[in-house]
Amino acid sequence: MALVLGIESSCDETAAALVDSERRIVAQRIASQDEQHAPFGGVVPEIAARAHAERLAPMIAGVLEDAGVTLEDCDAIVATAGPGLIGGVMVGLVSAKALAMASDVPLIAINHLEGHALSPRLADEGLDFPYALLLVSGGHCQILRVDGVGRYRRLATTIDDALGEAFDKTAKILGLGFPGGPAVERIAKEGDASAVPLPRPMVGSGEPHFSFAGLKSAVLRAHESGRYEEADIAASFQQAAIDCVVDRLEVALEGMQGVETLVVAGGVAANASVRAALEGVAGGHGMRFTAPPPRLCTDNAAMIAWAGIERLSMEGFAPDPLEISARPRWPL
Ligand code: KG4
Ligand code: ZN
DSSP, X not given: OOEEEXXXXXXXXXXXXXXXXXXXXXXXXXXXXXXXXXXXXXXXXXXXXXXXXXHHHHHXXXXXXHHTOOGGGOSEEEEEEESSOHHHHHHHXXXXXXXXXXXXXXXXXXXXXXXXXXXXXXXXXXOOSOEEEEEEOSSOEEEEEEEETTEEEEEEOBSSOOHHHHHHHHHHHTTOOSSHHHHHHHHHTTSOTXXXXXXXXXXXXXXXXXXXXXXXXXXXXXXXXXXXXXXXXXXXHHHHHHHHHHHHHHHHHHTOOSOOEEEEESGGGGOHHHHHHHHHHHHHTTOEEEOOXXXXXXXXXXXXXXXXXXXXXXXXXXOOOTXXXXXXXXXX
C-alpha cells in the first residue's frame, strides 16, 4: 500500500492531504482565502502567494500530525506544479522539493488539471478508463476523453471565459460577493429560470467549443435594465449556462466512441443543477454518470495526492527531478 502527501496552492486554497492507494483520505486540511480576496471581488495573486507562504508549512506539519505519520512514511511528495497563479504554485512546489530533499522521498509534480481529471477515480472505485470528462472550474472549461493516466484528448475548450468565471462574473454583477458560484446557485433556487431572456452562445454549432462572454454581457444588460429580480437573473443565467453545457456535450459525445461513462469535475461540478442536467445527458446516451462529492470538486490537495498515487502505480514510474519548474500555463 502506498501513502502520499499532496500539496495544492495554485489559486486561492492552501491545502495539504495524505491519501493512500486504498482511496482513503487519511488526513486533510484546507484553508480558503475568500476573506482576503473578497474586498477585491476576485483573487489577487500577490495576496494569494503570501497567504500560501504563511500557511502551507504549518498545514503540512498538521496533516502529518493528524495522521500520526512522518514524511519518511510517505512514498511520494506530490505538489501542483501548474497551471495557476505562479507565486502560489512556486510556494507549493518549492516546499515539496525541500521536503523531498530533506526526507529523501520521491517528488511528483502534478498538473492541476490532471488532479481534477482523475479526482472522480478517488471517489469512485468502479470508474475505469476510458471516460468522457467535462472539466469546469474557474480557469478552465473543457471536454476531454480520458483514456488513461497521462492520456487525455481535449475535444473542446472555451473561446473566452470559463464556466466558473461566468458564475463569478454574474455574482459580481448581482452584488453577491466572492466566490460567486455557490452564491449564484443559492439565490437561483428562489428565481424563475424563464423570467429573463438570455442567449445560449455556441448552441447549434457543429464544433463542441464553449463561449460565455456574450452570456455575461447579457446578464449585465438585464441587471442594468432594472426590470428583473436578482434571483430571476441568477436562475435564468444558470439555466442558460446549463443549456450551453448540455448542447456542447451532446456534440462532443457524438464523436466519442466506446466511452461508457460521463464524468464531471472541477469547482462548477459542485453545482447540483449542473450535476442533475449532466445525469440527464448521460442517461440519454445510455452512459453511467459519476461526479466526485462537492468537497472534491473545488480545489483540494486530496485530488493532487491521488494523481500522485495514480502516477506511482504506473509501470516505469520515475520521480520528477528537483529542478522541475513551476508553470503558469500548462495544457493537459
Ligand atoms: O476548481 P476550482 O476550485 O478552482 C479552479 O481550479 O478554478 O473552481 C472554482 C470555480 C469558481 O469559479 C467557483 O465560482 C465555481 O468553481 N464554483 C461553482 C460552485 N462552487 C464553486 N460554480 C457554480 N456552482 C457552485 N456551487
Ligand atoms: Zn482547480
